Amino acid sequence: MKYIDEYRDKKVISKLADMISKSVSQDYTFMEVCGGHTNAIHRFGISSLIPDCIRLISGPGCPVCVTGRSYIDKAVKCSQQDDTIIATFGDLIRVPGSASSLEKERSIGADVRIVLSALEALETARLNPGKKVVFLGIGFETTAPGTAVVMKMAETEGVDNFFLLNAHKVMPPAMEAIIRDGVNIDGFICPGHVAAITGSGIFNFIPEKYGLGCAVTGFEPVDLMQSILMLILQKNDNAPKVEIQYNRAVTETGNVLAKRNLSEVFEPGDAYWRGFGVIPDSGMKLRKKYKKLDAENLISAVVSENEDDAACICGEILRGVKSPSSCPLFGTVCVPENPTGACMVSMEGTCNTWFRYKLNG
Amino acid sequence: MDEIITLNQGSGGRLTHQLIEDVFRKYFGMPEPLTDSAIITEAGGTIAFTTDSYVVDPIFFPGGNIGKLAVCGTVNDLAVSGAVPKYLSAAFIIEEGLPLKDLLTIVQTMATEAKKAGVKIITGDTKVVEKGKCDRLFITTSGTGILDPSREHISSGKNIKPGDRIIINGPVGNHALAVLGARNKLSFSTSITSDCSSLNELINKVMMKSTGILFMRDLTRGGLATVLNELAGIIKLGIMVDEDSVPVDEPVRGLCEMLGFDPLYLANEGKLVIVTGSSEAQKVLDIMRSDTLGKQAAIIGEVVPDKRNLVTLHTSIGGKRILDMPSGTQLPRIC
Numbered sequence: 001m002k003y004i005d006e007y008r009d010k011k012v013i014s015k016l017a018d019m020i021s022k023s024v025s026q027d028y029t030f031m032e033v034c035g036g037h038t039n040a041i042h043r044f045g046i047s048s049l050i051p052d053c054i055r056l057i058s059g060p061g062c063p064v065c066v067t068g069r070s071y072i073d074k075a076v077k078c079s080q081q082d083d084t085i086i087a088t089f090g091d092l093i094r095v096p097g098s099a100s101s102l103e104k105e106r107s108i109g110a111d112v113r114i115v116l117s118a119l120e121a122l123e124t125a126r127l128n129p130g131k132k133v134v135f136l137g138i139g140f141e142t143t144a145p146g147t148a149v150v151m152k153m154a155e156t157e158g159v160d161n162f163f164l165l166n167a168h169k170v171m172p173p174a175m176e177a178i179i180r181d182g183v184n185i186d187g188f189i190c191p192g193h194v195a196a197i198t199g200s201g202i203f204n205f206i207p208e209k210y211g212l213g214c215a216v217t218g219f220e221p222v223d224l225m226q227s228i229l230m231l232i233l234q235k236n237d238n239a240p241k242v243e244i245q246y247n248r249a250v251t252e253t254g255n256v257l258a259k260r261n262l263s264e265v266f267e268p269g270d271a272y273w274r275g276f277g278v279i280p281d282s283g284m285k286l287r288k289k290y291k292k293l294d295a296e297n298l299i300s301a302v303v304s305e306n307e308d309d310a311a312c313i314c315g316e317i318l319r320g321v322k323s324p325s326s327c328p329l330f331g332t333v334c335v336p337e338n339p340t341g342a343c344m345v346s347m348e349g350t351c352n353t354w355f356r357y358k359l360n361g
Numbered sequence: 362m363d364e365i366i367t368l369n370q371g372s373g374g375r376l377t378h379q380l381i382e383d384v385f386r387k388y389f390g391m392p393e394p395l396t397d398s399a400i401i402t403e404a405g406g407t408i409a410f411t412t413d414s415y416v417v418d419p420i421f422f423p424g425g426n427i428g429k430l431a432v433c434g435t436v437n438d439l440a441v442s443g444a445v446p447k448y449l450s451a452a453f454i455i456e457e458g459l460p461l462k463d464l465l466t467i468v469q470t471m472a473t474e475a476k477k478a479g480v481k482i483i484t485g486d487t488k489v490v491e492k493g494k495c496d497r498l499f500i501t502t503s504g505t506g507i508l509d510p511s512r513e514h515i516s517s518g519k520n521i522k523p524g525d526r527i528i529i530n531g532p533v534g535n536h537a538l539a540v541l542g543a544r545n546k547l548s549f550s551t552s553i554t555s556d557c558s559s560l561n562e563l564i565n566k567v568m569m570k571s572t573g574i575l576f577m578r579d580l581t582r583g584g585l586a587t588v589l590n591e592l593a594g595i596i597k598l599g600i601m602v603d604e605d606s607v608p609v610d611e612p613v614r615g616l617c618e619m620l621g622f623d624p625l626y627l628a629n630e631g632k633l634v635i636v637t638g639s640s641e642a643q644k645v646l647d648i649m650r651s652d653t654l655g656k657q658a659a660i661i662g663e664v665v666p667d668k669r670n671l672v673t674l675h676t677s678i679g680g681k682r683i684l685d686m687p688s689g690t691q692l693p694r695i696c
Contacts, residue, residue, distance in 0.1 A: 001611060001614060001615055001618070004618060008677055008678050009678075010677070010678055010679050013678045014679060042682060043623075043676070043682065044676045044677070044678050044680050044682075045674075045676045045678070045680020045681045045682040046680060047680075048680045048681045049679065049680050103367055103368075103369070104365070106368075107365055107367045107368065108365065116620075221678045221680075337369060337375060337376045347621065355685075356683075356685045357682050357683050357685065
């Protein structure tokens, strides 16, 4: 399969593994920010191919995991309204809210449908004019342009039964929050798909301001191995910079059209991140023109940002300070079929990945 | 007890097992290990007995329909226990409004498939329920088969030892994606067709020519990963699988990459694994490959000593990881 097989070539991987082994001269800790990277690392067994002195830790890049409990509460509330269809990406339906989840609501009669894109949600609205369709818009710069385009279409066409429950976020402020938090890392494996939209320039502040290396990385094993090597060499040479490993998709400036759509529909605003709290300017808020399509208009009471389960350490895991095995709930109370925290829900969540690949020993 | 049943408890993974343990086994007290067919020895001979319900949505899909599934599934459950399938019952729950021609097509398919598999459908039941009380058509089939006492070890896998080989009869994941594509709730269509087929002839061929079959299981809900984990648990050993050896058709692979699915967890309706000794493996493989349903058969791994009873996957890039039991339905990922 083109664009897949050549990036999973055993010979190339083994050569990279060899180069990595020969390059290491100290301990290294790299953070993969994106849940897609976390999943690929474990799915392909990358850790078994690199020396023990390289530690890979997972950051806050799974959009499902950083979504606050109150967002789920709002979605649940929307799903309980009459004549309402919830259109959502699949991995959100199992996330626990304060008292319920979309999966539970569906099992007692709510109309919750899995869609693969915002466009599909809009189509659902067109096909069901008598119903309100609430699209759960979460995700980073990768998924937000899709939402933006659909919002513009809904507005232009006058589809008045389509609504967005918005929790889109941007990545750099969270990465900065991690650095400021004092997490001990030597470099970031940066999300290639985010940079495909924004351009790699959004990460420039990381080497410039904080002296940490960045490798903008694709999602195949060769990509990850090559980026690990790049970060090792940057550290060895004490020459932190933003290197584009994923150059088949990423440029420094990104996708101009997608960025234009984003800024037409959204403006920067503060956002709540599970495990971090509110991070200034880390959210994408709907601009005034699109406020009438805001699903928050459909629900009366404002649900406050309540705390997560006291024993759950998802926050520390998302910040890369702790690993799942140090959580008292991990694998006992909190399991994929009955998650306490969001990291256990999505296939890209750190706890879920650890559980599936039995990394706790 | 205010808990409710959710869809995940029907996905065939860990949650389904838990439901069976906590509810059905608790009150019915079925003996360990739970196998696809019950083996009954008190009826003056040894027979295998099994039952299965079919609720597939949609009832017609590329490569088959609910009736074909209902016959093949039960025939396969009997055949993998080592039995020769003989008689089936078929019970229909029909939602009012179902076009008669759909029912006719489905029943004709069942008759054809039963004939092909050499089984007779000899009893049944019909209920029609109000609109909305079921989804078009549900079918339950039960079946019995005759088990040669020399094959009683097959359903429990009790003679398996480290070094034995795991063989599969062909590519995985086609059924799940064919149904998903036909369901229309996801906006794509594919050329992938279901692998739905009766495996008893293939199994018969293998067993006539080899006496070294130690275990067989068809790969349905939960896929290859689930069956291998169940097997590891039953035999209290580990299993090592070589990812590159597991056949996966290109369109299935492509769609899985797109949706974030792992083909090793996807449902099949015409696939089985056979465990046999290392010296017998090549012979069994050759026999399987001579059958149309085993043309792409492959040795995919072996039984290894392991106190934790883990299934370990040697990944396509040379890495290693655990292949765990799935918890619930795989969800298409966000990005």
